[in-house]
Amino acid sequence: MLRTREQVRVLGPGDRDLFVALTEQDPVVNVFADYRARLTNLDERWLGGQVWGRFKGDELVAGCHLGANLVPVQCTPDDVGAFADVALRRRHSVGTIVGPSDVVAALWELVEPRWSRPREYRSRQPHLEIRHRSEVAPAPDVRLTTPGDLDTLYPACVAMYTEEVGVSPENDAGGGDLYRARIRQLIGRGWSMASFDEQGVVFKAEVACVTPYAAQVQGVWVRPDRRGQGLSVSGMAAVVAHVLDTGVAPVVSLYVNDWNTPARAAYATVGFEQTATFATLMF
Numbered sequence: 641m642l643r644t645r646e647q648v649r650v651l652g653p654g655d656r657d658l659f660v661a662l663t664e665q666d667p668v669v670n671v672f673a674d675y676r677a678r679l680t681n682l683d684e685r686w687l688g689g690q691v692w693g694r695f696k697g698d699e700l701v702a703g704c705h706l707g708a709n710l711v712p713v714q715c716t717p718d719d720v721g722a723f724a725d726v727a728l729r730r731r732h733s734v735g736t737i738v739g740p741s742d743v744v745a746a747l748w749e750l751v752e753p754r755w756s757r758p759r760e761y762r763s764r765q766p767h768l769e770i771r772h773r774s775e776v777a778p779a780p781d782v783r784l785t786t787p788g789d790l791d792t793l794y795p796a797c798v799a800m801y802t803e804e805v806g807v808s809p810e811n812d813a814g815g816g817d818l819y820r821a822r823i824r825q826l827i828g829r830g831w832s833m834a835s836f837d838e839q840g841v842v843f844k845a846e847v848a849c850v851t852p853y854a855a856q857v858q859g860v861w862v863r864p865d866r867r868g869q870g871l872s873v874s875g876m877a878a879v880v881a882h883v884l885d886t887g888v889a890p891v892v893s894l895y896v897n898d899w900n901t902p903a904r905a906a907y908a909t910v911g912f913e914q915t916a917t918f919a920t921l922m923f
Contacts, residue, residue: 667853675849717746778878796841855889
């Protein structure tokens with residue numbers, strides 16, 4: 641546990657390289673925090689929150705991203721006590737707590753008495769990785785989306801989010817405008833892939849964040865009337881092939897709910913392997 645408050649402080653642009661080096665101790669698991677640090681330079685104006693660090697002498701030994709997502713970085717269950725007070729100060733702005741399951745459990749045990757009840761606690765989410773092309777043939781019709789696809793793609797993104805999270809992204813402040821802007825941004829970055837038929841989107845997935853070490857995929861979805869046809873397998877094989885073949889990143893990662901048996905089976909068929917276990921609290 642923390643002995644003196646001087647061991648913990650907010651990190652800023654001058655700490656960027658130190659924090660990135662911390663994430664690089666486990667660069668695939670820490671891909672979100674690493675990406676955010678590189679993107680924002682740890683400037684609070686762009687972070688929309690703060691990143692805190694715990695030091696032993698001059699050595700940064702643990703961190704915590706505190707924005708809409710609270711994400712511990714290289715924390716042990718003992719380290720989280722250092723961040724409990726600052727986490728509580730931001731509890732009204734945090735939408736999710738996500739990270740390695742043992743660390744999330746330890747943090748939640750400390751803050752639960754003074755935090756609102758979560759909408760859902762997903763305590764076991766296998767974290768999966770693949771470092772090679774799948775042996776499954778990639779779906780030939782899965783392609784990068786374009787700005788002209790936005791009106792067709794957006795309803796599928798809303799459907800996926802609502803199904804996965806349990807609430808519509810259009811319920812957030814700003815309605816659908818912010819979520820539509822996010823999808824437009826992903827299209828512009830070349831991080832959105834999908835296949836289409838005359839009824840709309842058949843399969844889709846997005847790369848949510850990228851570092852020199854990994855790309856994390858989210859938003860995997862197959863239209864309900866086309867499920868059970870193996871489209872998620874060939875679709876994800878296409879996503880993996882694109883990420884690896886074009887040099888987006890050398891590893892593709894994601895995490896999945898343990899109870900989602902069809903998705904887990906599909907990812908295993910593609911060639912993903914479990915390397916950690918995450919947990920997510922949603923508020």
